[in-house]
Amino acid sequence: MAVTSTKFSQNKNSSKKLCQSDEYHRYKDLLPLVLDGEASLDDKVLFENHIKKCVICAENYRLELSLKESIKTKLEFKKVPDGLIDSIKDKIRQNH
Amino acid sequence: MSELSRQNYSNKQKIKIFEQEFLPHIDSMYNFAYRLTFDEDDAKDLVQETFLKAFRFIESFQEGTNAKAWLFRILKNSFINDFRKKSKEPAKVDYQEVETYYNSDEVDQSITTDLRVETVQDMIGDEVSVALNALAVDFRTVIILCDLEGFTYEEMAKILDIPIGTVRSRLHRARNLLKEKLQSYAQSMGYK
Numbered sequence: 001m002a003v004t005s006t007k008f009s010q011n012k013n014s015s016k017k018l019c020q021s022d023e024y025h026r027y028k029d030l031l032p033l034v035l036d037g038e039a040s041l042d043d044k045v046l047f048e049n050h051i052k053k054c055v056i057c058a059e060n061y062r063l064e065l066s067l068k069e070s071i072k073t074k075l076e077f078k079k080v081p082d083g084l085i086d087s088i089k090d091k092i093r094q095n096h
Numbered sequence: 097m098s099e100l101s102r103q104n105y106s107n108k109q110k111i112k113i114f115e116q117e118f119l120p121h122i123d124s125m126y127n128f129a130y131r132l133t134f135d136e137d138d139a140k141d142l143v144q145e146t147f148l149k150a151f152r153f154i155e156s157f158q159e160g161t162n163a164k165a166w167l168f169r170i171l172k173n174s175f176i177n178d179f180r181k182k183s184k185e186p187a188k189v190d191y192q193e194v195e196t197y198y199n200s201d202e203v204d205q206s207i208t209t210d211l212r213v214e215t216v217q218d219m220i221g222d223e224v225s226v227a228l229n230a231l232a233v234d235f236r237t238v239i240i241l242c243d244l245e246g247f248t249y250e251e252m253a254k255i256l257d258i259p260i261g262t263v264r265s266r267l268h269r270a271r272n273l274l275k276e277k278l279q280s281y282a283q284s285m286g287y288k
Contacts, residue, residue: 032264032267032268032271036242036248036249036267038248038249062213063211063212063275064271066213066216066217067216067243067271067274067275067278068243070216070219070224071224071240071243071244072243072244074219074220074225075221075225075228076222076225077127078126078127078130078136078139080122080123080126081140084122084126084140084143084144085122088119088143088144088147088148091144092114092147092148092151095151
């Protein structure tokens with residue numbers, strides 16, 4: 001994702017609390033990669049060291065993680081309707 | 097995925113691949129289909145159609161490779177090509193929403209990040225489900241594929257026929273929209 005310095009200054013001027021690191025955008029981009037297991041080992045260690053010091057990024061990470069876990073664990077899992085597997089197998093036998 | 101080289105399977109091999117590599121994914125596929133269509137009968141038809149297509153094109157599938165991603169790709173394409181027209185999902189709206197969001201520089205600033213971890217943890221499945229279902233289908237899909245099904249970005253790119261960069265940006269937007277929905281829901285329910 002391309003990140004511009006203009007956007008950075010807009011962020012600094014907003015009322016929201018932000019990570020004070022000069023590399024704010026780097027950590028912001030790394031967050032989803034670490035969350036989704038897509039970061040390299042070096043980047044993961046870098047991010048983990050950063051959130052030990054930065055409350056803002058640590059909190060953002062906790063929030064994203066809790067959302068991801070809620071999706072994984074709280075959604076109702078629907079049972080496959082009775083007979084669907086047999087019906088598929090029958091159709092394959094007929095067409096075969 | 098393995099469409100480049102056509103395989104030559106005997107009928108016995110086809111049945112074996114179908115039963116051992118394809119059918120075990122029926123639970124995830126049915127749930128994905130249901131979250132796309134919001135209708136049990138439509139989900140059932142979509143899953144059945146997907147499996148019949150998978151069997152018809154089984155020679156494009158290389159035994160032992162990523163059957164789940166291959167099947168999800170067929171399911172998603174069937175949904176777009178055949179199902180969307182007749183399902184209750186309003187057509188086109190989602191693409192407009194995608195474009196609007198992708199072209200907006202202000203989107204990150206406009207999205208609230210006041211949602212608290214504890215609020216999310218206190219929410220029950222129905223609340224998360226309603227928020228997720230309120231997202232346009234393209235955003236809903238990336239969250240389901242990534243967070244629920246655990247596909248990698250590369251697998252998602254193949255399932256959805258989009259570049260990895262688009263997977264990442266779409267996921268980013270989808271998560272922000274989900275937070276926004278959950279935040280307004282939390283406010284309406286008086287969560288802190």
